[in-house]
Amino acid sequence: MNAPVAVDALFAGQVARLAGDSRSSAIVKTPVSGRRLLTAEGLAGDAQADRRVHGGVGKALHHYPAEHYARLAAAFAEARHLAPGGLGENISTRGMTEDDVCIGDIFRLGEARIQVSQPRTPCWKIDTRTACEGVAAFIAxxxxxxxxxxxxxxxxxxxxxxxxxxxxxxxxVTLAEFSRLVRQTRPSIAAVLRLAHANGLDPNWTAKLMQRAEWLRNNGGSE
Structure with a gap:
């Protein structure tokens, strides 16, 4: 088991037009003081612009390790908002990364009990938020x-x-291992199925991985 780690900051935000873009997002979040209710639908006072891809029961709370910001800043010196809260996370910590955390891990946080359901999938909003092309691709x-x-x-x-x-x-399966296998061009079918059947994985990911395993099986993939 991992040693307990303190939440350094809690963040929430509302839908608004992104700076320099005509589209809207809730990636801009600000620190929350005091206690906030966390339910199956997310953190009280937090919103999402597109509920098809953000928020909901499988993405109720986003956790981003503060350690990653130094690496991003080293790779993108010109990028903006590379500090805790800058990429739309709800909670920020030090001492937990994708190497330590597994799909299906269950944690107690305050009065709530939460379970790791899936990795975040970086999107265009990160490049817009940081005013720097390529940050989202680097993160992925x-x-x-x-x-x-x-x-x-x-x-x-x-x-x-x-x-x-x-x-x-x-x-x-650790989140780091999950990410590495998903990025492989032609992983083994067995490896993909192991990910698909990871206990606690969001059903949308399970369906995508099962489809990928079937594609590999039909296109000469190795067992």
Whole structure:
């Protein structure tokens, strides 16, 4: 089990037009003081512009490791907003990365109980937010996207609360391993199926991975 890690900051935001773009997003988030209710639909006071791809039960809470910002800043010195809260996360910590966290891991956070459901998939909004082309692609290539939780038990949370790791599925897959395999051009069918059947994985990811395994099977993929 991972040692408890404190949440350094809690962030929430509303839908607004992005600077320098005609489209809207809720990627711009500001620190939250005091306690906020976390439910299956997300953090009270937080919004998403496109509920097809953000928010909802499989993406109720976004966690981004603060450690990643130094790496991004080193690669993109001209990028803006490369500090905790800058990429639309709800919680920021130090001491937990994709190397440590597995799909299906369950944590206690404040009064809530949450489960890792899937990695974040970087999108165009990151490049727009940072005013720098290529940041989203770099994040995807290097597995620096952070991850989402589903909420098993609702409750109030706050900055300063500790993420207490309470359960890990058998044969769990780390987020780093998940990211590496997804990025492979032709992974083995067995590897894809292992990801697809990861305990706690969001059903949308399971369906995509099953489709990929079928494609590989029909196109000469190795078992």
């Amino acid at each position: 290539e290097h597995g620096l996207a952070g991850w989402y939780y589903r909420v098993l038990d609702a409750g109030e949370i706050a900055a300063g609360d500790r993420l207490e790791h309470i359960e890990r599925p058998a044969d769990a």
